[in-house]
Amino acid sequence: GRCRCLSWRPDPSGFCIDGGGSSYNDRLGETHRVEIFMVHRADPQPRPDVARKNLVRLLQLAHAGERAAAHAYRGHWRSLPAGDEREAIRNIENEEWEHRRIVLAILHDLRAEPQPVREFVMGSLGSVLGALCHVSGWFAPMYGAGKLEAQNVNEYTTAGDLARAAQLTHHIPALLLMAAVEREHEIWFRLRCQSHWLARIIPLWRVPMSANDS
Numbered sequence: 001g002r003c004r005c006l007s008w009r010p011d012p013s014g015f016c017i018d019g020g021g022s023s024y025n026d027r028l029g030e031t032h033r034v035e036i037f038m039v040h041r042a043d044p045q046p047r048p049d050v051a052r053k054n055l056v057r058l059l060q061l062a063h064a065g066e067r068a069a070a071h072a073y074r075g076h077w078r079s080l081p082a083g084d085e086r087e088a089i090r091n092i093e094n095e096e097w098e099h100r101r102i103v104l105a106i107l108h109d110l111r112a113e114p115q116p117v118r119e120f121v122m123g124s125l126g127s128v129l130g131a132l133c134h135v136s137g138w139f140a141p142m143y144g145a146g147k148l149e150a151q152n153v154n155e156y157t158t159a160g161d162l163a164r165a166a167q168l169t170h171h172i173p174a175l176l177l178m179a180a181v182e183r184e185h186e187i188w189f190r191l192r193c194q195s196h197w198l199a200r201i202i203p204l205w206r207v208p209m210s211a212n213d214s
Contacts, residue, residue, distance in 0.1 A: 048165065048167050052166040055110070059110075059159060060114055060118065062099075064114065064122040066096045066100040067123045068129070069152075070096040075129065076145065079133040102178060109171070129144075149189060152179075152182040153186060156179035157175075157176065160179070186207060
């Protein structure tokens with residue numbers, strides 16, 4: 001099972017969640033610490049009612065996006081031979097499904113529902129991307145997945161910021177926990193890409209490791 005130590009704390013500059021390495025990284029002999037920072041924005045915060053509406057829209061996007069990611073990862077791990085990488089990505093797929101369940105629970109708490117059309121479109125897109133993993137080689141799916149996970153981190157930290165502005169602070173720990181898990185995914189994919197010869201030609205994205213890097 002997963003072993004992660006996480007703590008959430010408010011401070012004057014925003015909210016931060018710290019975490020340890022995940023079980024699939026440990027099986028590959030890697031450990032790292034993950035820090036997720038929700039940095040206080042200099043611009044004025046939206047009114048609570050506006051922030052709530054924006055949070056609902058963002059979570060609807062996230063819910064559909066997690067479906068696309070899960071379908072893509074299913075195709076990704078099935079395209080790989082048996083081994084650690086295949087099992088790691090299979091675990092990542094399972095965590096994306098878990099994120100969907102968490103996001104749906106938050107949406108229901110906000111008396112909102114997913115958007116059926118977007119769900120269909122994103123699910124179909126994920127299936128297409130998963131199928132392409134069987135013909136696109138090893139590097140492209142790993143690189144694309146890492147970049148996608150980096151966007152997901154920003155999505156959940158933004159959701160945490162909106163939850164604070166909407167005075168829904170009880171949802172912040174779950175949102176930042178998901179951001180921390182997405183960061184773990186991002187780092188794992190980046191380490192995979194870093195080991196490939198194409199990384200000497202194609203620049204890898206930068207992973208923020210502190211609030212100052214965000």
